[in-house]
Amino acid sequence: MKITVDELLPRIRVQTEGNTWSVIIVDDQDLVNAVEELAASIEIFLECKIQSIDVSSAKIQFILEIESDTDYLLLWNFSNWTNTDWQELDYMRSSLDKGKRGGMLILSQSAVEKMSSYAPNFSSWVGGRIFQMILGAEFLTTEESQSRLETLREWAGQSDMEIIELAEAHQLSSEPEYGEWLILLGRGDLIGH
């Protein structure tokens, strides 16, 4: 499934039950941009501690780099991972279950195929959460934005203006839906205000 960052974020937010893993497929040349974009967006959206780890040099030993207070892991740069490396990840997958939120693997198409073949247990955690990232189209279409805003208005029973006023008065609830609302209104500056 092709997806933009904006479409991905609400999905991640619904994944509240912990240890849920997604896979994002990007072209190698877009890898660094995608990681930066995702790390920044997820951190704001989930309001939790993100740790981004380049796994190319440490390989499976990256597990030792995971900080105890990390809520959500972003693992990337698997291009030099061999079939054996993927098998080791499969064996060690329990070390990724820290009892918090899960995380995301950012991979190329060929790496995701290796993962599917050599890490069947980990792949079963991921299930169908494999998305092809569309970069450079991070924003929803006007129609999609309006539809989402309408949903949020109905959900909260409040208008856009009321939300902005509450945020400016430091009285807006910290629930992530309100953060998304402010971003869709172009007022991301008011998040955490």
Next chain:
Amino acid sequence: MNPYKAIESGYYVQEPYTAVSELIAGRIALRPASTHLLLGGIGSGKTTQLLMTLDQINSLLENAYVRYIDVSIFTDTSKISSGVLVAIIGLILANLMQNSEEETVNKNINIIKKLANGYKEEKQTISPGLSHLASLTPYRDPFSQVKVEYHPGILSPESGQHSNKLIRAVTELCDLFRNENEYEQIIFLFDGLDRLDDTESFSHLIVNDMRDISAMGIGCVVVGSTRALYEEYKNTFEQAVDYLGYQSCLDVENDRDARDFFTSILENRASENFIDSDAREKIITYSGGVLRDLINITQSSIEESYLSGDDKLMLNHVEKAVGSFGRAKLLGLTKSDIDILQEFAEGRLLLPSSDAEIKLLIAGRIIEYKDPARRCVVHPALLPMLIPTAV
């Protein structure tokens, strides 16, 4: 959600038949030092059964010490060798007894830690021809050298050792632990070995370690992959353990009780009327009777419903989620894998026998049911990707 949290949150639903956890716990209650192998496919609920075994043993036996262990937390399970399970038991007992001031306890703790984790030893080399003087104190050979030799521990991948010295130390420490705490039974439940792809290593581990553990008077349950049932070692496993249990996927198409069980799981986790009945039936069908897939497809369907702004989970949400799930199962398949799957789909192949067919079973592309009749099918979420008319 991991199985431990699911049970803790009250999401465990009693299976329609006697659960394998009940069978194992019942046998352990009768013979506490017995050995058990629990096999099953990926996502079939083996960890849940192991955790339920722990609960049930605790309710059946009053003075038992029962411990669940994920082996992958202790060692690299991809390079595992005989002695590892004994070493892990030793380290756990060493940790439990670390505050003891008894000399025998501390002696055994030191032996276990050295042999399990490895140690360095300084060795003095004696010049050739002067070895007869080495025992004379304070004789010192002026040409001797001190070399540091590293002995890898049993938990390290390069070891491959099966140490009688370790077994003796763990046996002694176990007896001391048992007496000090007045435990009548000690039982260890080992999870994580189902990921071990090398059936030969797994076979050695089962034959040697389970025999040694049982000889210490300790009960033992080990989780393993379905692969063990299909390889030349099957007979070895059956003979090496007292009981071989199988956690099968449930045939939700041919077994009404199995379908009701899956319905109960969804009802137990979702708020009332949140999941539309058609959507629920679709989720169950496309789960293929695999517990983890049931949960995964449900969670993805919830994501779809949330994004649509709907306050109910409807059929169209499930269809989107199942589409993604099925496409994910296609990834990494070769042309020959797809040919095999099509043969299964069309009934030209009935049970996996070749290595490639078994691999497809292990990876959950083919599902095997034991009841009401033994049969294998292509995962229903993958089937429409292979044969579009099969929807």
